[in-house]
Amino acid sequence: MEKRARFHSRGLPYLLVLPQIAVTLVFFVWPALQALYQSVLLQDAFASRTKFVWLQNFKTLFEDPLYLGSIKVTLLFSGLVAVAGLAISLLLAAFADRVLRGAGVYKTLLIWPYAVAPAIAGVLWMFLLSPSIGVLAYALQSLGVDWNYYVHGGQALLLIVVAAVWKQISYNFLFFLAGLQSIPGSLVEAAAIDGAGPFRRFWTVVFPLLSPTTFFLLVVNVVYAFFDTFAIVDATTQGGPAQATQILVFKVYQDGVQALDLGGSAAQSVVLMLIVISLTVVQFRYVERRVQY
Amino acid sequence: MIENRPWLGFVRHAVLIAGVALVMFPVYVAFVASTLSFDQVMHVPMRLWPGSHLIENYVAVIEHGTTRASSAPVGRMMLNSLVMALGISIGKIAISVISAFAIVYFRFPLRRTFFWLIFITLMLPVEVRIFPTYQVVSDLHMVDTYPGLILPLIASATATFLFRQFFLTVPDEYAEAARIDGAGPLRFFWDVLIPLSRTNIAALFVIMFIYGWNQYLWPLLITTQEGMYTTVIGIKRMMAGGDAATEWQLVMATAMLAMVPPAVVVLLMQKWFVKGLVESEK
Numbered sequence: 001m002e003k004r005a006r007f008h009s010r011g012l013p014y015l016l017v018l019p020q021i022a023v024t025l026v027f028f029v030w031p032a033l034q035a036l037y038q039s040v041l042l043q044d045a046f047a048s049r050t051k052f053v054w055l056q057n058f059k060t061l062f063e064d065p066l067y068l069g070s071i072k073v074t075l076l077f078s079g080l081v082a083v084a085g086l087a088i089s090l091l092l093a094a095f096a097d098r099v100l101r102g103a104g105v106y107k108t109l110l111i112w113p114y115a116v117a118p119a120i121a122g123v124l125w126m127f128l129l130s131p132s133i134g135v136l137a138y139a140l141q142s143l144g145v146d147w148n149y150y151v152h153g154g155q156a157l158l159l160i161v162v163a164a165v166w167k168q169i170s171y172n173f174l175f176f177l178a179g180l181q182s183i184p185g186s187l188v189e190a191a192a193i194d195g196a197g198p199f200r201r202f203w204t205v206v207f208p209l210l211s212p213t214t215f216f217l218l219v220v221n222v223v224y225a226f227f228d229t230f231a232i233v234d235a236t237t238q239g240g241p242a243q244a245t246q247i248l249v250f251k252v253y254q255d256g257v258q259a260l261d262l263g264g265s266a267a268q269s270v271v272l273m274l275i276v277i278s279l280t281v282v283q284f285r286y287v288e289r290r291v292q293y
Numbered sequence: 294m295i296e297n298r299p300w301l302g303f304v305r306h307a308v309l310i311a312g313v314a315l316v317m318f319p320v321y322v323a324f325v326a327s328t329l330s331f332d333q334v335m336h337v338p339m340r341l342w343p344g345s346h347l348i349e350n351y352v353a354v355i356e357h358g359t360t361r362a363s364s365a366p367v368g369r370m371m372l373n374s375l376v377m378a379l380g381i382s383i384g385k386i387a388i389s390v391i392s393a394f395a396i397v398y399f400r401f402p403l404r405r406t407f408f409w410l411i412f413i414t415l416m417l418p419v420e421v422r423i424f425p426t427y428q429v430v431s432d433l434h435m436v437d438t439y440p441g442l443i444l445p446l447i448a449s450a451t452a453t454f455l456f457r458q459f460f461l462t463v464p465d466e467y468a469e470a471a472r473i474d475g476a477g478p479l480r481f482f483w484d485v486l487i488p489l490s491r492t493n494i495a496a497l498f499v500i501m502f503i504y505g506w507n508q509y510l511w512p513l514l515i516t517t518q519e520g521m522y523t524t525v526i527g528i529k530r531m532m533a534g535g536d537a538a539t540e541w542q543l544v545m546a547t548a549m550l551a552m553v554p555p556a557v558v559v560l561l562m563q564k565w566f567v568k569g570l571v572e573s574e575k
Contacts, residue, residue: 003465007398007478016395017407019388020448027445028414031425038425092312095305102306108563109313114570115555116320117507117525120548123532124319127326127541135322138338169316171570178571198301227418231509235529256424257514265424277416 032273038266057267066243067251067268074247077161078225085165085221086214089172094202096173097180107177114170119231121167122160126236129159149237153244156237160245163236164229172217179213180206219283226275248272320552327351327546334541350546359543363530365519367547373442374506374523375554380443381505382498389449390490393456394482398468415450419511427514437521442512446505452497455572459493460486496569499562503555524551 039057061067096106113121128136131148140147149155183206191201230249233239239246239254246254252272256265322341326334329344355368395401396408419426426445435441463486471481487494512523522530528547532539559566 003397003461003468006400007468007472007481009399009478010401012478013395013399013401013404016391016399020392020411020453021407023388023444023448024410024414026429027426028417028422028448029410031422031429032417034425034428035422088312088315092309095308099305099309106309106313108560110316111563111567112556112559113316114566115503115507115559116552117509117555119507119509119525119529120551121319123528123544123548124323127545128319128322133335133337133339133541135339135341166316166319169312174567174570198298231525234509234513235532253423253510257427262424269422269424273417273422276418280416 035266035269035273038262039270041263041266057263058271061264061267061271066246069243070246070248070251073157073243073245074226077157077164077229077245077247078222080157080161081164081168081225081229082218082221084161085168085172086217088165089169090176090210090214092169093173093176093180094206096177110173111170113167114174116167117231118164118167118228119235122163122232122236125159125163125166129162150241153241156241156245160229160232160237163232164225167232168221168224172221175213175217176210179210183209216283219279223276223279226272226279323545323548326542327549329542331540331542346542350542351550354543354546354550358527359531359540361538361540363519363522363527365522365527365530367524367527367550369520370522370524370527371550371554373521374525374551376439377442377508377512377523378502378505378554380439381446381508382501384443384447385449385452385501386494386497388447389452390456390487390494391482393453393460394486396453397457397460398478398482411448411450411453413450414448419446423510423514430515436515437518441515442521442523446508446511449501452501455493455497456490459490463489492565492568493572495562496565496572498569499558499566500569502558506555 040054041052041057092110096103096110099106116124126134128134129147129149131137131141131150137147146152147155149159187205187209188201191205196204226247227249229247230253233245233247233250234253237245239250248268249272252265252268255261255268322339325341325343326339327350328347329339330346333340333344333346355366355371357366358364392407392411396404430436430441430445433441435444467485467489468481471485476484507525508523509525512521512526513529516522516526519530524547528544528551531544531547
């Protein structure tokens with residue numbers, strides 16, 4: 001789509017895009033190229049000697065059991081976050097959509113956690129589940145559960161999943177609610193006249209019509225679980241115990257900033273970039289298709 | 294409502310109330326903890342109704358942080374968070390709106406190149422280019438400065454696209470009329486386009502303010518002095534000593550302080566917030 005009415009000026013448009021382009025080049029493109037470049041170099045921690053090693057860093061990376069473990073943890077984590085987050089929000093949105101009285105109140109009370117920082121979500125749940133003083137940990141222990149996420153990797157993973165899902169419910173809820181409200185009431189009414197009960201109507205009419213929203217949210221949630229949950233992990237489990245919660249973004253940070261393994265960390269950055277690019281492509285493909293409907 | 298089934302209405306409200314409880318419970322417990330004394334928080338199980346140390350705890354953290362871990366005053370951190378959130382939200386909107394204006398209303402060589410260059414930023418979140426970006430900022434001597442906190446996060450493909458989409462829907466007659474009346478491009482931009490974009494700007498502002506306030510990884514890397522910590526980072530520094538040493542009542546008071554400003558923005562600007570969220574993801 002193009003504008004018919006235009007302005008003419010030789011210098012002005014460049015001046016207008018200059019700030020955005022300058023920031024993009026200095027803080028996005030240049031560092032990304034640096035990451036690409038460093039990923040093919042082998043460097044010691046003091047940067048005194050560097051060697052060009054082709055794809056050696058990538059080879060080392062994919063032979064490293066710790067990295068492969070981190071991939072596994074990330075996939076499990078993002079799968080759990082996406083599925084649990086979508087299921088809970090869809091349930092709430094489906095019920096909120098049909099409520100006549102108090103709908104606005106429920107909506108307000110459910111959406112504000114969007115404003116909570118992931119790190120704080122992590123801290124809140126850590127406080128509830130801390131084995132020595134947590135309120136929920138106390139409840140679990142009195143039920144006979146051996147709750148101590150400092151020792152049990154599965155419990156640590158559960159902690160970050162719960163915090164990540166809790167923070168994301170409001171976002172998913174808003175999109176599901178908007179999706180549900182755009183479904184014509186006549187379709188649901190027709191199904192009701194044909195004798196379908198509320199649950200049948202939901203699964204055979206409403207849910208299929210929601211599939212574009214669901215798919216969009218699935219991609220967004222996977223991106224969220226991959227990248228935005230760094231803060232939750234760093235504020236709570238720090239990747240432990242024994243790498244049980246070491247998701248990929250956290251490992252990049254640990255290897256690069258804390259362990260100063262520049263080549264390895266850069267190679268990990270490149271892998272992550274490829275993941276973001278493919279997820280973005282999936283997202284935009286889908287948007288294009290939706291426009292043609 | 295298609296049919297009236299009282300039990301279903303009951304179930305509906307029960308599920309929604311359970312959802313609200315799930316969402317509110319951690320925050321309620323945090324609030325209660327922030328009103329207790331250290332001994333009361335450490336008493337297992339912690340009581341679930343507020344105590345009498347509310348003012349004492351909040352004044353303590355705002356003025357001088359915790360006593361055992363970080364002693365940086367949270368008042369200063371909130372100021373840093375505010376500067377960062379406002380800098381990022383206003384900066385993003387400003388540079389996006391002018392670049393979208395250039396891309397839509399002018400035709401010039403390299404226009405497509407610029408467009409794609411901006412698009413690329415979508416694919417490069419801070420998390421994937423941590424170390425090299427840190428190097429650039431430290432080479433520019435911007436560690437521990439506000440520009441260092443703000444500038445690297447200020448480019449926004451989303452905001453630029455949103456404004457571009459919106460400008461494309463503005464009727465051409467506006468620009469033609471402005472030209473006939475002898476208004477130059479900047480006059481048209483300021484007196485016609487900006488007033489038309491008000492709701493879009495408000496919507497983006499809410500989203501970007503929350504984004505800026507809640508930043509974690511970037512301030513963690515770029516701030517080394519206590520005086521530059523943001524509130525979210527400050528909380529992490531307060532928990533340095535493990536469960537027994539952490540003064541949870543102060544940590545939770547700080548967590549409440551960190552949650553209030555963005556929550557207030559969401560609640561007061563709920564209409565624009567929903568609009569901004571739904572539209573910026575398209």
